[in-house]
Amino acid sequence: MTTAAVKSFFNTTKVADLSRDTVEVDERTGLTTDHGVPVSDTDNWLKVTNGQYSGPSLLEDQVAREKIHRFDHERIPERVRVHARGAGAHGYFKVFDDRAKKYTFAGVLTDPSRTTPVFVRFSTVQGSRGSADTVRDVRGFATKFYTEEGNWDIVGNNIPVFFIQDAIKFPDFVHAVKPEPHNEVPQGQTAHDNFWDFVGLQPEASHMVMWAMSDRAIPRSYRMMQGFGVNTFTFMNVEGKRFFVKFRWIPELGVNSLVWDEALKIAGQDPDFHRKDLEEAISNGAPPKWTFGIQVIPEEKEHEFEFDVLDATKIWPEELVPIEEIGEMILDKTRFVGTNFFPETEQVAFCTAHVVPGIGFSDDPLLQGRNFSYFDTQISRLGINWEQLPINRPVCPLMNHNRDGQHQMRIRKGQVNYWPNRFSAGSPADRGGYVEFAQRVAGIKSRARGEKFNEHYNQAELFLNSLTKHERLHLIGGFSFELDHCDDPVVYESYTKVLSSVNFDRAKTVAEAVGGEASLSPEREHHGKQSASLSQIYYAPKKPTIKSRRIAILIADGFSKIEVESIRTLLKTAGAFPFLISMRRSKIYPADEKGDDLGVFADHHFEGQRSTLFDAILVPSGQASADILMASGRCIHWVREAFGHLKVIGAIGEGMQVLARAIKVEVPQISFASPDDSSATDSYGVVTVGKYSLLSIAREVLQIATG
Numbered sequence: 001m002t003t004a005a006v007k008s009f010f011n012t013t014k015v016a017d018l019s020r021d022t023v024e025v026d027e028r029t030g031l032t033t034d035h036g037v038p039v040s041d042t043d044n045w046l047k048v049t050n051g052q053y054s055g056p057s058l059l060e061d062q063v064a065r066e067k068i069h070r071f072d073h074e075r076i077p078e079r080v081r082v083h084a085r086g087a088g089a090h091g092y093f094k095v096f097d098d099r100a101k102k103y104t105f106a107g108v109l110t111d112p113s114r115t116t117p118v119f120v121r122f123s124t125v126q127g128s129r130g131s132a133d134t135v136r137d138v139r140g141f142a143t144k145f146y147t148e149e150g151n152w153d154i155v156g157n158n159i160p161v162f163f164i165q166d167a168i169k170f171p172d173f174v175h176a177v178k179p180e181p182h183n184e185v186p187q188g189q190t191a192h193d194n195f196w197d198f199v200g201l202q203p204e205a206s207h208m209v210m211w212a213m214s215d216r217a218i219p220r221s222y223r224m225m226q227g228f229g230v231n232t233f234t235f236m237n238v239e240g241k242r243f244f245v246k247f248r249w250i251p252e253l254g255v256n257s258l259v260w261d262e263a264l265k266i267a268g269q270d271p272d273f274h275r276k277d278l279e280e281a282i283s284n285g286a287p288p289k290w291t292f293g294i295q296v297i298p299e300e301k302e303h304e305f306e307f308d309v310l311d312a313t314k315i316w317p318e319e320l321v322p323i324e325e326i327g328e329m330i331l332d333k334t335r336f337v338g339t340n341f342f343p344e345t346e347q348v349a350f351c352t353a354h355v356v357p358g359i360g361f362s363d364d365p366l367l368q369g370r371n372f373s374y375f376d377t378q379i380s381r382l383g384i385n386w387e388q389l390p391i392n393r394p395v396c397p398l399m400n401h402n403r404d405g406q407h408q409m410r411i412r413k414g415q416v417n418y419w420p421n422r423f424s425a426g427s428p429a430d431r432g433g434y435v436e437f438a439q440r441v442a443g444i445k446s447r448a449r450g451e452k453f454n455e456h457y458n459q460a461e462l463f464l465n466s467l468t469k470h471e472r473l474h475l476i477g478g479f480s481f482e483l484d485h486c487d488d489p490v491v492y493e494s495y496t497k498v499l500s501s502v503n504f505d506r507a508k509t510v511a512e513a514v515g516g517e518a519s520l521s522p523e524r525e526h527h528g529k530q531s532a533s534l535s536q537i538y539y540a541p542k543k544p545t546i547k548s549r550r551i552a553i554l555i556a557d558g559f560s561k562i563e564v565e566s567i568r569t570l571l572k573t574a575g576a577f578p579f580l581i582s583m584r585r586s587k588i589y590p591a592d593e594k595g596d597d598l599g600v601f602a603d604h605h606f607e608g609q610r611s612t613l614f615d616a617i618l619v620p621s622g623q624a625s626a627d628i629l630m631a632s633g634r635c636i637h638w639v640r641e642a643f644g645h646l647k648v649i650g651a652i653g654e655g656m657q658v659l660a661r662a663i664k665v666e667v668p669q670i671s672f673a674s675p676d677d678s679s680a681t682d683s684y685g686v687v688t689v690g691k692y693s694l695l696s697i698a699r700e701v702l703q704i705a706t707g
Ligand code: HDD
Pocket: 079, 080, 081, 082, 083, 086, 121, 122, 123, 139, 140, 141, 142, 155, 156, 157, 162, 166, 167, 168, 170, 229, 230, 231, 312, 348, 349, 350, 366, 369, 370, 373, 374, 377, 378
């Protein structure tokens, strides 16, 4: 399908559907009440006055009363307990071809002529609606597909496993992870006694805890994380054969994270960092893209693995069950018209039980409970008619005999609201209707899990073993930070013992850092196995790109305008987002040129946008500019922090003096003056250009841009 065709399809389905409820505000219409009566004064409550002094306000004022009523009820309960804070975007999904037909007859996954509209909501888990984006936490990755056979929701996370195996433990887990009940502390983090107490006593959490303490829990951007359906679902094909399946989103930009110090600082400097990042990328023409992958196990192979394939605390290692990439998703609209967060991102409501023909459930005990919980929670947040809200309603035809309830939005014609009826109205479909797989079920009714559910450490160790050295150090840093925030020795001393079941040596390091107790010998025999795809460097894009990366160009009066403007243009051509940062957000004047028309507006000043908010920084040439920057302690700190956060740093000519002052390490000087040495870099990610050659920088940037 051509881009134009995709756009036109997209504009005619969900977006067209939403436009039915999108109100253009006609500013020429005078102010009215909700019941349409013109309002003459919205500033003064009706009062008794004597002309000179105000007297009592009158309850009689229906205009004022309505205004206050509406204000008092503006907010609805935030998502119950978890995933309260989020950001959403619209987009579309397409499969590459019909190769998944051998597994499923779901049209959305097998018909390449379809472009299915989607809405995705990313979220954090622990914090409330007002918490910061960059906290250490799991990220929600929930996708609603508006398919021709009804809505399909994949309510996933950016981590492939979960803390618990059985849904009955969810209230305990969530109570433990959320702020503690006696003092409502802490906000947006798991660094507290109750969380570590619970996960220490619930060893099935060990695997997920590893992921949560790793870099995965501090993503650089929603656009740079994987998504996982986590639970095991099922496919059914036209021959009636059943398969177990796991769903996976793989980001085009690779899997990237912040460093912990950066995450902490951004949480204060720009708590909306991820939300703004998503909007910035989409509105500047860099819509994020994910490949959609499936892992499939034929039903008859269910018991051939050492783990239970229905256990949500286990991955299916890619070496055993390869990923089959079958489609892609692009998010190209921040919100429908980009103006109203509440009706879409806040009112969108997901449900794991929303599947379409060809896709079904497994007996995964976590999924079974989720299928009950999501519908239920939407009733308390949005009311029984939550599926009629514009963002939630399907784009395909609807007909059933469900009626009435609070906030009913449809006026239905017709006399009958039951089946069977004399008009055959709303007959259950005899073709294409949802059919459950005829699964044979036999067993003893008991409160128990399958035997293989009892092994909790093999994959936790597999994950740890598969990390690179720096990822492992970060993970140990994560544990050390969190356990240091626990005040009760029973908690931090005992968790380090649990850790030694996963990896004895790492447990000793953490125990030493936090005052915990290490076991004297390994609790179990370590298998030492690795799986390459568990390290996030495995997902580095095949073609390196600076597309949508935020690059700060640091200038002061006396900078070289021609150099800066050329670099800015080049970066934009390569799809990066360059920003001029200076001492003030007003005109900055180039060397020896003071004419008012010659100045260039800085996009931000140092304090407004710290170096933490950029992926790379560049200090261009110009002695006067460099002198001003060097004289500022704030500026030196700004550059030094970028170095500490392992940013890519570039300097040209006199800009190198600023670098040398800030980072005080010997950085090799790389000259781009001759074409032969243009590929040189050094291990710090610092690039300096001695003999300035715009042409060679241009070549370098364009080379990166075009891969
Ligand atoms: Fe859940 C929200 C993901 C287990 C009960 N969950 C929620 C959201 C995501 C997930 C992404 C936010 C959706 C949105 O943006 O509106 N949850 C997961 C994953 C799980 C998981 C990946 C493990 C595989 N959840 C889980 C269990 C239960 C719930 C076991 C209950 C038995 N989850 C809920 C909920 C929420 C929710 C309480 C809160 C708000 C909402 O549903 O709409 O019902």
